[in-house]
Amino acid sequence: MESPRVGVVRESMLHRPLLIKPALGKTKSRGLSYPGPDFVFGTATTVQDGGVPEAISSWHSHTMSTRNREAERDFIALNREGVKSGLVTAKELHQYRATHDIRRQPLTREGFRRSAPARIPPDASFGITNRASTPISELMEYKYAQKWLEEQHAKDKILQAHRHKKAQLGRIQDTRTTMLRKSRPLPEPPSMWKMPRFQQVGPALDTFRDPEARKKAMSAHHSESASRRGILGQGTYKVD
Numbered sequence: 001m002e003s004p005r006v007g008v009v010r011e012s013m014l015h016r017p018l019l020i021k022p023a024l025g026k027t028k029s030r031g032l033s034y035p036g037p038d039f040v041f042g043t044a045t046t047v048q049d050g051g052v053p054e055a056i057s058s059w060h061s062h063t064m065s066t067r068n069r070e071a072e073r074d075f076i077a078l079n080r081e082g083v084k085s086g087l088v089t090a091k092e093l094h095q096y097r098a099t100h101d102i103r104r105q106p107l108t109r110e111g112f113r114r115s116a117p118a119r120i121p122p123d124a125s126f127g128i129t130n131r132a133s134t135p136i137s138e139l140m141e142y143k144y145a146q147k148w149l150e151e152q153h154a155k156d157k158i159l160q161a162h163r164h165k166k167a168q169l170g171r172i173q174d175t176r177t178t179m180l181r182k183s184r185p186l187p188e189p190p191s192m193w194k195m196p197r198f199q200q201v202g203p204a205l206d207t208f209r210d211p212e213a214r215k216k217a218m219s220a221h222h223s224e225s226a227s228r229r230g231i232l233g234q235g236t237y238k239v240d
Contacts, residue, residue: 071103078102
């Protein structure tokens with residue numbers, strides 16, 4: 001059943017899938033026109049053969065047809081003949097190919113036959129040979145591991161001898177100049193900056209008994225600067 005339509009139903013509405021309403025219990029139509037129920041799809045077979053008996057009794061082999069195939073131009077032969085004529089530039093060879101024509105020989109069925117493989121001697125065996133069996137006695141006596149350790153020790157000795165020889169060849173004897181360069185005196189630290197007119201003027205007051213006492217006092221002041229206020233650590237002590 002199909003729901004009733006309201007208005008005029010045009011013939012074009014039966015060919016548009018968006019306007020076609022599906023019928024109850026049927027698939028939705030796509031609006032395509034199909035032939036009648038007596039129409040048979042496919043192509044009719046007109047070949048009448050005798051079946052398997054005729055195929056077995058008379059076997060027809062197909063041959064390559066070269067009647068309607070035009071032979072292709074042989075550009076290799078054209079270039080070869082052009083070089084033999086003394087033409088070497090691309091322009092001259094192009095003109096030669098335009099005025100001459102050489103065609104390839106048509107292929108026959110014999111041209112597709114492959115050469116037969118070489119005869120294999122009857123006593124030939126394919127594959128690889130099996131590895132020789134390992135003697136179980138050497139495995140149980142741990143000979144392979146001992147042999148490996150001996151090889152490693154020999155390699156280490158050769159490497160150490162090579163390194164020792166290389167170190168001896170690269171060593172340079174010390175001379176008086178090199179020893180003096182190694183024992184250079186340490187540079188003196190720069191003195192405090194003073195104005196040029198006060199460089200020759202000594203201190204007006206010296207409250208320390210000796211230079212050693214002055215050094216100790218300055219060291220104590222420097223160690224306590226972390227607990228004092230100010231950028232230079234010269235203010236009062238921090239109570240908090």
